[in-house]
Amino acid sequence: MAESSDRELVNQTLQGDLEAYGDLVREYQSSVFSVCFRILGNRRDAEDLSQDTFLRAYHHLDSFDMERPFGPWVRTIAANLCYNHLNQSRPPSMPLLDEHDTPKGGGGKTPEAWLIKNERQERIYQALWKLPPHHRVAIELRHFQDLTYREMADELEIPLNTVRSHLYRARNKLAELLRKYEGT
Amino acid sequence: MKEHNTPETLLEDDHLQENILHAYLDGELTAMEVKTVKGHLETCNRCQVRLQEIQSTFAALDGLADPALGIDLAPQVLRSLRTERDVFPALPWITAAQAAAAVVLLALSLPIFLTLPLFQGMKTSLINGAGFLKINLLNLAAGLQAQYQGLQTFFEQMLNAYSRFSAPDLHFIPLWILILAAALLGILGNTLLLRRELNL
Numbered sequence: 579m580a581e582s583s584d585r586e587l588v589n590q591t592l593q594g595d596l597e598a599y600g601d602l603v604r605e606y607q608s609s610v611f612s613v614c615f616r617i618l619g620n621r622r623d624a625e626d627l628s629q630d631t632f633l634r635a636y637h638h639l640d641s642f643d644m645e646r647p648f649g650p651w652v653r654t655i656a657a658n659l660c661y662n663h664l665n666q667s668r669p670p671s672m673p674l675l676d677e678h679d680t681p682k683g684g685g686g687k688t689p690e691a692w693l694i695k696n697e698r699q700e701r702i703y704q705a706l707w708k709l710p711p712h713h714r715v716a717i718e719l720r721h722f723q724d725l726t727y728r729e730m731a732d733e734l735e736i737p738l739n740t741v742r743s744h745l746y747r748a749r750n751k752l753a754e755l756l757r758k759y760e761g762t
Numbered sequence: 763m764k765e766h767n768t769p770e771t772l773l774e775d776d777h778l779q780e781n782i783l784h785a786y787l788d789g790e791l792t793a794m795e796v797k798t799v800k801g802h803l804e805t806c807n808r809c810q811v812r813l814q815e816i817q818s819t820f821a822a823l824d825g826l827a828d829p830a831l832g833i834d835l836a837p838q839v840l841r842s843l844r845t846e847r848d849v850f851p852a853l854p855w856i857t858a859a860q861a862a863a864a865v866v867l868l869a870l871s872l873p874i875f876l877t878l879p880l881f882q883g884m885k886t887s888l889i890n891g892a893g894f895l896k897i898n899l900l901n902l903a904a905g906l907q908a909q910y911q912g913l914q915t916f917f918e919q920m921l922n923a924y925s926r927f928s929a930p931d932l933h934f935i936p937l938w939i940l941i942l943a944a945a946l947l948g949i950l951g952n953t954l955l956l957r958r959e960l961n962l
Binding site for chain 2: 604609611612615616621625628633636699702703756
């Protein structure tokens with residue numbers, strides 16, 4: 579959807595047209611769900627948090643910068659909500675497979691398995707969900723939302739050096755887990 | 763990374779620092795730093811291997827396909843927003859200001875209404891009412907003063923009652939009612955706020 583069209587829908591929503599907001603939700607729900615699923619590792623939680631994201635975005639719509647695209651804005655809200663959710667819920671949501679199980683692929687083990695395309699992807703997801711919440715969010719914001727270090731620092735309200743350290747520790751841990759799962 | 767590093771600070775034990783390699787792949791180094799990193803990579807096999815290892819993690823993440831949502835979230839989101847709007851209808855500040863201004867104007871114009879024959883009876887009632895109100899306010903003030911004096915006794919009774927795990931001896935009923943009313947109001951107010959926060 580073109581940015582100008584998004585702007586138009588945001589304007590209509592601000593004027594009280596809820597159907598216009600419905601169109602925005604439909605346009606971005608898949609990408610918001612992907613953010614939530616990658617961070618949470620649980621389909622039901624990801625759906626709930628996706629809905630919460632759109633409710634939160636609606637209530638903060640007056641602070642949305644019309645000069646910027648709607649998609650990255652709402653996906654960053656999703657990442658933040660998921661991060662807070664993981665920090666508030668102890669213990670964190672169970673990942674795809676059992677904590678001590680080394681994934682060998684083969685979908686159908688869990689309700690989430692059907693969402694994932696193949697064994698390789700399942701292993702990557704599994705490794706991702708083994709990371710602590712702050713590392714998952716760092717990976718999400720950098721790799722999937724393409725935020726710069728500075729933007730990540732602002733978004734997560736952490737120092738720039740912490741962003742750097744989160745990122746390289748997260749990637750190193752991810753690489754280590756992938757090596758373990760792939761038996762290399 | 764964008765903060766300037768000297769060529770020496772990019773290295774640790776003659777090899778590129780781990781976070782520098784990551785920042786290089788993230789496009790977070792300055793042009794000068796990129797030049798230094800490239801120059802080092804041309805001659806350092808160990809750093810080349812490390813860079814490739816990091817790149818393979820990047821590639822794994824890049825290849826991750828988005829999961830399929832499978833349902834439409836819009837109906838539920840809109841239902842929540844409509845419910846919210848029904849329970850807490852938006853009151854634009856301009857509407858609130860207009861209402862307040864109308865009340866003030868009405869109050870200011872009251873003496874004019876009272877000069878009309880139609881309102882003469884009401885005027886007498888109002889004067890009587892004001893007198894009644896004044897007497898009652900004075901009584902209330904006197905009552906509160908008495909209550910204040912009895913406050914210490916009240917708390918002593920209450921503490922004693924709780925320490926004995928039995929019902930307190932309720933000599934100051936109005937005060938109890940006041941506390942109960944405040945509590946109920948607090949619960950009601952917070953429930954409404956929570957409902958709003960939780961989008962119930």
